[in-house]
Amino acid sequence: MNEPILEVQHLKTYFYLGTDMTTELRAVDDLSYTLHKGECMAIIGESGSGKSVSALSILRLVSYPPGLIVGGKILFHGQDLMEMDDEEIMKIRGSKISMIFQEPSSALNPVVTVGKQIVENLLRHTSISKEDAWKRAVELLDEVGIPNPEQRVNQYPFEFSGGMQQRSMIAMAMSCNPEILICDEPTTALDVTVQAQVLEQLDKLRETHDTALIFITHNLGVVARYADTVKIMYGGKVIEDGPTDAIFHVPHHPYTLGLIQAVPRLDLPRSHGLHTIPGEPPDMSKIPENCCAFAPRCKYATEECRTKRPQPETVGEGHHCSCFHMDLLEDERNEVVRSHG
Amino acid sequence: MDNRTQNLPEGVGEKLAQENILTRDDIMYVDNLKMHFPITKGILKRQIGAVKAVDGVSFGIKRGQTLGIVGESGSGKSTIGNCLLNTLDITSGDIYYEGNNYKKISKKAWMRMRKNLQMVTQDPFASLDPRMNIFQAVAEGLQIQKVLKDKKEMEAMVVRQLQMVGINPDFRFRYPHEFSGGQRQRISIARALALQPNFIVCDEVVSALDVSIQAQIVTLLMNLQQQLNLTYVFIGHDLSVVRHISNNIAVMYLGKFMEMTSSEELYAHPLHPYTQALISAVPIPDPEVDRTRSRILLKGDIPSPIHPPRGCKFCTRCKYADKRCREEEPELTDAGGGHLVACHKAAGA
Numbered sequence A: 001m002n003e004p005i006l007e008v009q010h011l012k013t014y015f016y017l018g019t020d021m022t023t024e025l026r027a028v029d030d031l032s033y034t035l036h037k038g039e040c041m042a043i044i045g046e047s048g049s050g051k052s053v054s055a056l057s058i059l060r061l062v063s064y065p066p067g068l069i070v071g072g073k074i075l076f077h078g079q080d081l082m083e084m085d086d087e088e089i090m091k092i093r094g095s096k097i098s099m100i101f102q103e104p105s106s107a108l109n110p111v112v113t114v115g116k117q118i119v120e121n122l123l124r125h126t127s128i129s130k131e132d133a134w135k136r137a138v139e140l141l142d143e144v145g146i147p148n149p150e151q152r153v154n155q156y157p158f159e160f161s162g163g164m165q166q167r168s169m170i171a172m173a174m175s176c177n178p179e180i181l182i183c184d185e186p187t188t189a190l191d192v193t194v195q196a197q198v199l200e201q202l203d204k205l206r207e208t209h210d211t212a213l214i215f216i217t218h219n220l221g222v223v224a225r226y227a228d229t230v231k232i233m234y235g236g237k238v239i240e241d242g243p244t245d246a247i248f249h250v251p252h253h254p255y256t257l258g259l260i261q262a263v264p265r266l267d268l269p270r271s272h273g274l275h276t277i278p279g280e281p282p283d284m285s286k287i288p289e290n291c292c293a294f295a296p297r298c299k300y301a302t303e304e305c306r307t308k309r310p311q312p313e314t315v316g317e318g319h320h321c322s323c324f325h326m327d328l329l330e331d332e333r334n335e336v337v338r339s340h341g
Numbered sequence B: 001m002d003n004r005t006q007n008l009p010e011g012v013g014e015k016l017a018q019e020n021i022l023t024r025d026d027i028m029y030v031d032n033l034k035m036h037f038p039i040t041k042g043i044l045k046r047q048i049g050a051v052k053a054v055d056g057v058s059f060g061i062k063r064g065q066t067l068g069i070v071g072e073s074g075s076g077k078s079t080i081g082n083c084l085l086n087t088l089d090i091t092s093g094d095i096y097y098e099g100n101n102y103k104k105i106s107k108k109a110w111m112r113m114r115k116n117l118q119m120v121t122q123d124p125f126a127s128l129d130p131r132m133n134i135f136q137a138v139a140e141g142l143q144i145q146k147v148l149k150d151k152k153e154m155e156a157m158v159v160r161q162l163q164m165v166g167i168n169p170d171f172r173f174r175y176p177h178e179f180s181g182g183q184r185q186r187i188s189i190a191r192a193l194a195l196q197p198n199f200i201v202c203d204e205v206v207s208a209l210d211v212s213i214q215a216q217i218v219t220l221l222m223n224l225q226q227q228l229n230l231t232y233v234f235i236g237h238d239l240s241v242v243r244h245i246s247n248n249i250a251v252m253y254l255g256k257f258m259e260m261t262s263s264e265e266l267y268a269h270p271l272h273p274y275t276q277a278l279i280s281a282v283p284i285p286d287p288e289v290d291r292t293r294s295r296i297l298l299k300g301d302i303p304s305p306i307h308p309p310r311g312c313k314f315c316t317r318c319k320y321a322d323k324r325c326r327e328e329e330p331e332l333t334d335a336g337g338g339h340l341v342a343c344h345k346a347a348g349a
Helices: A051-058 A086-092 A114-125 A130-143 A162-174 A192-209 A244-249 A254-262 A303-307 A326-339 B012-018 B077-084 B107-114 B134-145 B151-164 B181-193 B211-228 B239-245 B263-268 B273-281 B287-292 B323-327
Strands: A004-017 A023-036 A040-044 A067-076 A097-100 A180-184 A212-217 A229-234 A237-243 A313-316 A319-321 B026-041 B046-062 B066-070 B092-097 B117-120 B199-203 B231-236 B248-253 B256-262
Touching: A004 A051, A023 A051, A023 A067, A023 A212, A023 A237, A040 A051, A051 A067, A051 A180, A051 A212, A097 A162, A114 A130, A114 A162, A130 A162, A162 A192, A180 A192, A192 A212, A192 B273, A229 A244, A229 A254, A237 A244, A237 A254, A244 B287, A254 A326, A254 B211, B026 B077, B026 B231, B046 B077, B046 B231, B046 B248, B046 B256, B066 B077, B066 B239, B077 B092, B077 B199, B077 B231, B117 B181, B134 B151, B134 B181, B151 B181, B181 B211, B211 B231, B211 B239, B231 B239, B239 B248, B239 B263, B248 B263, B248 B273, B256 B263, B256 B273
Parallel strands: A040 A212, A040 A229, A097 A180, A180 A212, B066 B231, B066 B248, B117 B199, B199 B231
Antiparallel strands: A004 A023, A004 A067, A229 A237, A237 A319, A313 A319, B026 B046, B026 B092, B248 B256
16 A cells, blocks of 8 residues: 555544534544545445535535534644644645535536636646646646537536536646545536546546545445445444445445445346335434444344444454444345345 | 227327227327427527427337336436426427327316326425425325315325325424435425326436435335336436336437337347447446446537437447448337337447
């Protein structure tokens, strides 16, 4: 493995809700990980599992009120981002660590040309001349596969299709050769064909620039091909993490197994059926502290799950899981692995 | 003459019956449907062009079955859904619902028939009125159609509908913002079911939902179909979801059907290069399988339906395209066993 560039230690981001701000919502609750150079790490979770907030916290984009990073360290090359002042963190945002969002049409400024939005970022973070910045903007659009970049650079976002908007977001995010690119559901709003294009594009960029990717999504299928490591989040906590192959082939948490089965498999016969995880994602403000957040939806849940919080245990090389009943899962897992051939 | 064709204009029913197109089981039959939206300019609204959203499609749907329509954004799949519910003034072609041609039907008869056809749309956050509680939302159709006069009866009906879709009826006086995306989609389904329709257009109903919730909604729709003998048109862009619920699938591109066959056959033997690309674009949640699969990446985007390419609509993105494809538009023809495909290169491919 390459050198580590980002270390997140015991990150806690809470939201304070209600008129008197007494309701505490633990959106990210004790999150730790290490990201290496050129690594692709996937964070998987349902809406409201805290996956996006964990990414926003890295760039300190959580605004107070209602959100507050209440604890933890975020070490970027050994420097704690939490202790930086506003000016220092602004130098890192968009140049060393950049981010692309789910909805490109709302992330782009509708009244500024696409080229100008890229140039803006270049001028802010690098010392190149205005003329060179425009040249670079054209190169960047070309690099992400936008046809006629010389004309496109002067067009407004509404003149672009959804896929092209997302690709210009990538161009913008890559403009300063960041070391880390955070992708928050980058393909959820796109067609499958365009999704495949965007994923290939991101993978190519990772190879050519050695950029580390943090890939946030709710669809396990999307990351199977590209991710090196996978983290599964539920109720603000990482409940299972490990190398991609281990997560897909020997999942230890009932939720992970459920997620894998919930993705419809095009390569298996239709009679294979669809599997569902019963219930809804939890209301984060109502999860008691001492319990497994997944217990209400889990068929293996016992009294222990409702009164104690499971701690991560090592179940394989670099593979951790927080569940009291991992051993009970073995039969079901073998069944699933067999049926998936 | 059976009762299916008795409402047709003279001659048409016999013709369709003769050609074996409109059978007793066909609830919906569409003949060469075209929907062009005019583009106008200036205060005189001079027409300078047309968006050919749907440009000549024909199909029939059997009662109790599901037709899946797959395609990218801009392919015209949602327009077909709207045409089937008679909400658009179609440019040409004929749509027969239970043997009644939409063009020939009186307003009064249509009002009576209207309740049998319903739609569930993509965004559960936009489709429910935020100022109506879910009891009002589900009961609205019942009130408009005046099917139930008694208030108690109506309440019982709404409770039944909510139970059927898995929403706790005690929550019926809550407002949409108090529900999650998946629950809202269930409420939209209850609203569509309230008038006891037999035909429902599901337009991208799961695209906005989490994967784990998608599976729940698709399973719910399949169960309801069995219980109530519903007919669905299921519109989507993700072949893996559409395949699950559909008996037949039509692959759509720039207003035309490129391929149409049973959902098993479509995956096992995709004949059209576009279908092959669509299938290869769907990720498979198994790293070993997905990494070794070859992926056909389509270049660029779907062309504008205002200026569609000459010849085969797909020729600009097709790696097999040659001179003939760029000049002559292929017809949808039977490649054997009812597997319809519109491609010059598909024969024997």
